[in-house]
Amino acid sequence: MAENVQSIEGVQAEALSALDNIESSEALTTWRSQYLGNKGVIRGMLSKIGSLAKEERGAYGQGVNALKNKLTESHDEKQTALNNAAVEKDIAEGAIDVTLPGRARRVGRLHPSTHTLRNFYDIWSDMGFQVYRSRDVELDDYNFTKLNFPPDHPARDMQDTFYTTEKDVILRTHTSPGQIRAMEELGGNGTKPIRVILPGMCYRFEQITPRSEAQFHQVEGLAIGRNIRMSDLKGTIAEFAKRMFKPDVQVRYRASYFPFTEPSMEVDAECFLCDGEGCRVCKYSGWLEIAGSGMVHPNVLRNGGYDPSEWSGFAFGMGPERITMLKHGIEDIRYFWSNDLRFLSQF
Numbered sequence: 001m002a003e004n005v006q007s008i009e010g011v012q013a014e015a016l017s018a019l020d021n022i023e024s025s026e027a028l029t030t031w032r033s034q035y036l037g038n039k040g041v042i043r044g045m046l047s048k049i050g051s052l053a054k055e056e057r058g059a060y061g062q063g064v065n066a067l068k069n070k071l072t073e074s075h076d077e078k079q080t081a082l083n084n085a086a087v088e089k090d091i092a093e094g095a096i097d098v099t100l101p102g103r104a105r106r107v108g109r110l111h112p113s114t115h116t117l118r119n120f121y122d123i124w125s126d127m128g129f130q131v132y133r134s135r136d137v138e139l140d141d142y143n144f145t146k147l148n149f150p151p152d153h154p155a156r157d158m159q160d161t162f163y164t165t166e167k168d169v170i171l172r173t174h175t176s177p178g179q180i181r182a183m184e185e186l187g188g189n190g191t192k193p194i195r196v197i198l199p200g201m202c203y204r205f206e207q208i209t210p211r212s213e214a215q216f217h218q219v220e221g222l223a224i225g226r227n228i229r230m231s232d233l234k235g236t237i238a239e240f241a242k243r244m245f246k247p248d249v250q251v252r253y254r255a256s257y258f259p260f261t262e263p264s265m266e267v268d269a270e271c272f273l274c275d276g277e278g279c280r281v282c283k284y285s286g287w288l289e290i291a292g293s294g295m296v297h298p299n300v301l302r303n304g305g306y307d308p309s310e311w312s313g314f315a316f317g318m319g320p321e322r323i324t325m326l327k328h329g330i331e332d333i334r335y336f337w338s339n340d341l342r343f344l345s346q347f
């Protein structure tokens with residue numbers, strides 16, 4: 001064997017006996033770099049392989065690698081032993097009080113709105129509705145005109161709008177413009193049925209009060225088909241209410257008005273806090289409003305590319321924040337976006 005190549009057994013004996021004498025983690029670090037470091041003994045041995053006779057190289061290389069593994073293993077054992085000894089010493093000296101209770105870790109939680117939205121997605125997807133995401137920044141045309149709000153129609157005043165510096169570009173005031181987007185993108189020029197929910201944030205230029213925020217979620221629903229009737233709308237919403245609230249919940253429909261549906265109905269569910277007996281939350285009526293809904297107006301079908309003499313549909317819009325407030329007895333909607341951990345960590 002070439003003169004300048006160290007013997008594996010010799011290095012191993014020397015390294016392990018040095019390791020045996022180590023009593024501090026500083027000394028262990030020094031040992032580690034001396035033997036296993038970038039400029040250490042093992043590296044040195046590997047770099048000399050080339051100076052060996054060809055037939056010796058393989059066995060020597062394997063031997064050095066085995067040595068490296070052995071030293072690494074012994075190092076790790078020593079490190080554990082040193083750590084354990086240090087902890088035992090601290091305990092013996094009273095520096096660690098093992099009888100103290102542990103410190104609880106703060107865990108992250110889902111925002112209550114996220115929670116309710118996920119609940120909505122589960123229920124609606126089980127009922128065959130796909131999630132379709134429309135845009136938050138809309139054109140006036142989609143938010144109003146294509147939804148059958150004529151220009152200057154007083155119905156536009158129902159919703160106070162955030163305008164942008166760009167002409168006709170607004171923040172959507174409801175998720176209903178997504179009805180037109182869905183019909184345009186999924187409808188195949190008025191040839192395909194649609195069954196989607198459209199969740200998202202809506203924005204209204206409103207005085208912020210305990211009951212109204214300038215931003216809030218809505219979940220819109222849209223079903224388009226060749227034979228969709230009012231009974232389908234009523235059955236679908238009743239089924240949702242059963243799954244969302246309780247299996248025997250009562251639902252009622254009140255005639256209402258929206259420019260984009262005809263006929264239009266507001267949907268109430270029996271108050272799930274007092275079972276319809278009357279309480280503060282339902283203002284002693286026994287009923288809670290959960291949705292606006294109706295049959296898609298023929299003009300809206302036409303604006304989405306469908307022929308209203310062959311196609312029909314229903315739509316609804318729900319407010320998840322409102323439902324969350326009712327479920328948890330939250331009395332002020334401003335808590336939702338105020339990022340107060342005292343509120344958020346309760347869910």
Ligand code: PHE
Nearest residue numbers: 174176292293294315316317
């Ligand atoms: N967009 C209506 C609102 O914001 C709700 C609605 C949606 C009503 C779909 C009917 C159909 O009040």
